[in-house]
Amino acid sequence: MNTKLVVYVISDSIGETAEQVIKAAISQFDCGDCEIRRFPYISEEEQIREIINEATHEKNCMIIFTMVIPRLRKLLTESAQYHQIQAVDIMTPIISSLQQILKAEPKSEPGLIRKLDEKYFKKVEAIEFAVKYDDGKDPRGLKKADIVLIGISRTSKTPLSMYLAHKNIKVANVPLVPEVPVPDEIFEVPPKKIIGLTTDPIKLNEIRQERLRALGLSNEANYASMERILEELDYAEGLMKKLGCPIIDVSTKAVEESANIIMDIMKQNLSFR
Structure with missing residues (x-):
């Protein structure tokens, strides 16, 4: 019997995009029991540490995140790597590609699409x-x-x-x-x-x-x-x-x-x- 998969969705905005992505990905697998825990509006380092600490007590978990604030993204990535938790950064690869094409720096401001x-x-x-x-x-x-x-x-x-x-x-x-x-x-x-x-x-x-x-x-x-x-x-x-x-x-x-x-x-x- 498979251990329940717990997916932590972390965002400095609503987190809806990341949740939809992981739901679409999970639908491609017969993974049985799966729980998605969404943590929106993360703006403090201590919040990230608390989520990582919670995740370390799960036997089968992963993190998916959309963080545009560099210091928070760095802390989350490094903390997940240290505790050997699989973490997927959705935004950074896309932002990096756009940065190269547009020859411009990103605003690094959360929630812009929601404001638009x-x-x-x-x-x-x-x-x-x-x-x-x-x-x-x-x-x-x-x-x-x-x-x-x-x-x-x-x-x-x-x-x-x-x-x-x-x-x-x-x-x-x-x-x-x-x-x-x-x-x-x-x-x-x-x-x-x-x-x-x-x-x-x-x-x-x-x-x-x-x-x-x-x-x-x-x-x-x-x-x-x-x-x-x-x-x-x-x-x-x-x-x-x-x-x-x-x-x-x-x-x-x-x-x-x-x-x-x-x-x-x-x-x-x-x-x-």
Whole structure:
């Protein structure tokens, strides 16, 4: 009867990578009883000594590790060798190869991939938020948003929402139409979290006419008339003043420029907390 195999998974981060590797390797053998003991976030030499001491009392064990901190990796390797415990270093061969190819030194900072994953998922969450609460679809999102954009049609609300979402900012936007009351929730949002978007009426007239042509409609429609545009802009300006929110004129600005202004406003608001 085979003695139980005990595998020590040691990492200065979560240790999930090493555990998955050893599980995949073990699946290639009929090794019977096997126990995996994972030790994450190892950052002190004393922790390594305690694990090695525990391992010396096992009859059949091995160590698999992902350590990027050189001093800890050295101690673990030497201690395992001294006690004749088989130890497998997963990260070092790969890092060494990359170092030679890239002609650069590794950061030797644990948990970087996890930090990147967290940043990625925050971005995805912000993008999903922007899609869900675009164009006033669901007013419940207004109080959850980091920023709420308001403005009449063709003032770059959606492009700005998506651009800011890629900066991990949750944005909701509300179209302003004189005949359609804004949701009550907008008055419950702090004014500093609302950004009003306005534009030059002549520029907007050109944009709307082009939009109608793209849709195969007559550019003489009320949507693109100067009278209608001035009416909408006047209504929007009155509401923005009532809300007391900052207003940005987007008529001559690229989306990136407007987004940078919004992010600067957000930073100023944080500094005055």
